[in-house]
Amino acid sequence: MSEKSNLLIVGKPYIKLYDDKTYIFCDYSLKGESKKLWMHVDSEYSSKVDFDSSDPFSLVFLIIAMKNGVDLHFEGVLTDTLYVNISKDIQSIYCIIEPSLAQIKVTSSNMQSAIEHKGIGVGTGFSCGIDSYASLVDNYYEMPVQSHKITHLFQINHNQKLGVYDTKWQRNMPRFLKGAEEVNLPLIQIGSNFYSHVSLPYSQIHPLLNCSVAMLLRNVVGIYYYASGYKFEDIAIRKSHSAAYSDSILLPLLSTRSLFFYSTGSDKSRVEKTISISQFGIGRDSLDVCAKSPNKSLNCSLCYKCKRTMMTLDMLGELNSYGSCFDLSKWKRHRSNYIQEVLENTTNKYMEEIKKLGEDTGYFKRVEAARRRRELRAQINK
Numbered sequence: 001m002s003e004k005s006n007l008l009i010v011g012k013p014y015i016k017l018y019d020d021k022t023y024i025f026c027d028y029s030l031k032g033e034s035k036k037l038w039m040h041v042d043s044e045y046s047s048k049v050d051f052d053s054s055d056p057f058s059l060v061f062l063i064i065a066m067k068n069g070v071d072l073h074f075e076g077v078l079t080d081t082l083y084v085n086i087s088k089d090i091q092s093i094y095c096i097i098e099p100s101l102a103q104i105k106v107t108s109s110n111m112q113s114a115i116e117h118k119g120i121g122v123g124t125g126f127s128c129g130i131d132s133y134a135s136l137v138d139n140y141y142e143m144p145v146q147s148h149k150i151t152h153l154f155q156i157n158h159n160q161k162l163g164v165y166d167t168k169w170q171r172n173m174p175r176f177l178k179g180a181e182e183v184n185l186p187l188i189q190i191g192s193n194f195y196s197h198v199s200l201p202y203s204q205i206h207p208l209l210n211c212s213v214a215m216l217l218r219n220v221v222g223i224y225y226y227a228s229g230y231k232f233e234d235i236a237i238r239k240s241h242s243a244a245y246s247d248s249i250l251l252p253l254l255s256t257r258s259l260f261f262y263s264t265g266s267d268k269s270r271v272e273k274t275i276s277i278s279q280f281g282i283g284r285d286s287l288d289v290c291a292k293s294p295n296k297s298l299n300c301s302l303c304y305k306c307k308r309t310m311m312t313l314d315m316l317g318e319l320n321s322y323g324s325c326f327d328l329s330k331w332k333r334h335r336s337n338y339i340q341e342v343l344e345n346t347t348n349k350y351m352e353e354i355k356k357l358g359e360d361t362g363y364f365k366r367v368e369a370a371r372r373r374r375e376l377r378a379q380i381n382k
């Protein structure tokens, strides 16, 4: 691998077995330093991984090169479709999302037009959150087309260290496995060290990192659903802390002939997704919405994400069904304050949705009437 200071040079990927995991490495050279990106997957998938091409690493290297303002050269095979898109439109989109990124030139020693992969399965990321369960309702339980019905769940973490398995991610794995068992789908666990090589916020780069991992298993899946947290009317390419606004536009550009990425979930609001999940009764022992809790066996029940989910479920009369996921005693103590927050809100659109549901279901009136009855009883019993 030769070195040039204005060039990021990517070697050919190679595979190695460590412990019971299969690692796929890709060496690179940047500004005189040699480094490695890698992903690992359970050994049962080792015969399926694609290490013949650089595609699965290409999106991560693209963002590293753009961040460093250097051109990018792949010594391994690159699919032509991906080459066209990483050379042009994906860069243009990312330069708008994050203006500190530079447009760069991409080259490859070996471009191929049709790399064959055998994946006929359908994958999706699975975090046990509202978006991922809503994706399961739409693309698994209610998907009428068999070829588009989810067959595999992916649990992905990009903050792994070589040979270290006692991580927060692994300690939280029982909850993800429980959720996968509940919906009776296999859970593929894939770790990578990507995040430590990309100095940008995760919220800006997660589609590139996660779709890279899905490409590694193109011999397993030919379709991958990527759950979006934003509605279609919010979709836009703009400077933002979050790349998720651009999901519907960006994701098709990451597709190749053998793996198509779909953005899913932009047809529903968060409240509509929560209604849909609770109607199907899924995630009752594994729903994970918390923005804070380090212990994924239980949501903290106090952060803004916990509170808005608990209030929505309470309005739907479904909170007790999700009682094993939350601390309901904390909810009872803080409910009145949160109702006040929701009623007084004029800016947050998620809270606006919740306020509308509360008015439509008569929730606020019911809670107020119950409070008055309690006060009256207390006065009588004095």
Ligand SMILES: [Zn+2]
Pocket (backbone or CB within 6 Å): 289, 290, 291, 292, 293, 299, 300, 301, 302, 303, 304, 305, 306, 307
């Ligand atoms: Zn929380």
